[in-house]
Amino acid sequence: MATDFYDIDSALSEEERAVRDTIRAFVDEEVLPIIGDCYIEGRFPKELVPKMAELGMFGANLPEEYGCAGLNNVSYGLIMQELERGDSGVRSFASVQGALVMYPIFAFGSEEQKRHYLPKMASGEIIGCFGLTEPDYGSNPSGMITRAREQKDGSWVLNGAKMWITNGSTAQVAIVWAKTGDEKSDKSIRGFVVPTDAPGFSAKDQKGKLSLRASDTSELVLQDVKVPATALLPKSGGIKSPLMCLTQARYGIAWGAMGAAMACYEEALAYAGNRVMFGRPIGGFQLQQQRLADMLTELVKGQLLALHVGRLKDAGTFLPQQVSLAKRNNVSVATDIAREARRLLGANGILAEYASMRHMANLESVYTYEGTHDIHTLILGQAVTGLSAFEN
């Protein structure tokens, strides 16, 4: 591939390359032929889910004993890269299912919850969504208003609203984060596995998106939703729990963004070689060569960053702020690469027939979700100075 300028393949194991090649073939054959139309229609290609499950993409870095593939984190990252080479919406689906729903069940769930949910989620039989963000609490999730009140019989009643929820209308279960005690403190935040057909639970598709159009984004409303005691994720406790999930998802995004960037760079490179203007391919002009050189440079740097943070994660030594740096950088450069690719494509670049503008528009969401670019800036600022710019 033209995008492996630094022969990063040679830094991957045979198994990691095999995983990447399987997902690459899946994306080439199943995603790319339909995704432009899905985007225009504003529809998530649900028909891909059984195939994604069969290949083992959901929660692929969780253990085999729960029906998952048991891959290392670099392989998991490569899956995200290849999926987002197709579309950020398709990658988002897998990220949410794996990192934001299966992971918290794995990390904070009881053994019964793990045995019940994880194999069915790996097989795509159960789709999940993750309800943390609220209409008025995005970057500051600790301020959430959603409440869970424990009843005398040990059951719980949940009230609140969640917004920008990927898979919200598709999901059979939602991981809902709610305060169980003191409203002022984020220490009482706990996670619940809530069936989306529970009375009082409703999900509404968020209309009018100009980004992530091939993805289900919904608003969740919980009105006196009663769940049994067994719905509580027993090991969840405090805002730290959902933030641990976000670290998992952000790790995948650092890889995924490079997938989108690869697609845009490849498209731009091919176009520069074929498009003739003033009697020669536009790739021969210095201005386009500078575009391509800049795109390639940031692409290679981002790929190396993703790979190294993956090796740290596999070694068990990675820090959340290292993931913040990778997410912040890689999404930002991918957004720039997508925009430059769109520009290199001239007027053709605004068509859905080409991928760059779709990726460009998608990446604006990716730039904003899972910790905005700005919040990751402040996380890094806090990590290096020891002083928090956003906590009182």
Add this chain to the structure above:
Amino acid sequence: MDVRFKVGADAISLDETGLKFDINDFDAWAVEAALQLREKNAGSEVTAISLGPDVVQETIRKALSMGADRGVQLKADKVPFDGLAIATALAAELKTGGYDLILFGKMSPDSSNGVVGPMTAELLALPCVTAISSLAIEGGKGTAKRELEGAQEIVEFQLPAVLTVDEGLNTARYPSLKGIMAAKKKPLDVKPAQLPTPQVTVRKLELPPERKAGRIIGEGATAVPELIRLLQSEAKVL
């Protein structure tokens, strides 16, 4: 990086620097056919065999990832061009039997000879059907279809048999992620290939001459008269 084919310094082989090897489509369809038969016949087993240097282990493991039960590498420093030499080494490995079917791709796209399958059958004195595009096995007998130019041929054969696989038989599955993990635990035996001295060798390998660059005369309807003039006077095809 994209790699263009280069002839090696010896002028008889490709320069393999930077080349990535993969199972070819015909072989992948043969593996898929074997896996589908195993799924229908409980207790049966699929073994993937490849002859060549250690790089073929990755290809064998791909077959194991798709679902084959075990792999055998017949180790050789190089894959000879002589199909009979390859067939002899394969027949030596297969002479003890224990199989109902030996499936090959109809040819390797590297050499496009298409002889290893039939020659192996000959050496093992087994019936052989080449370039099949459909297959059914029942009661110790098989039926296969071969696509001929403008016609089809349905042939019947006794087991055990050697088949070579053409396009259209099936679509090869992707190795699943669990399959890739499982492949690491499956046995892969490495044995020296019993290769005889090749009787056919490549003397020279050349790339086709480079094509001259095209010429753009103009764009749109206004360019047509000039195009016709050049096709008449210069290319002399009109």
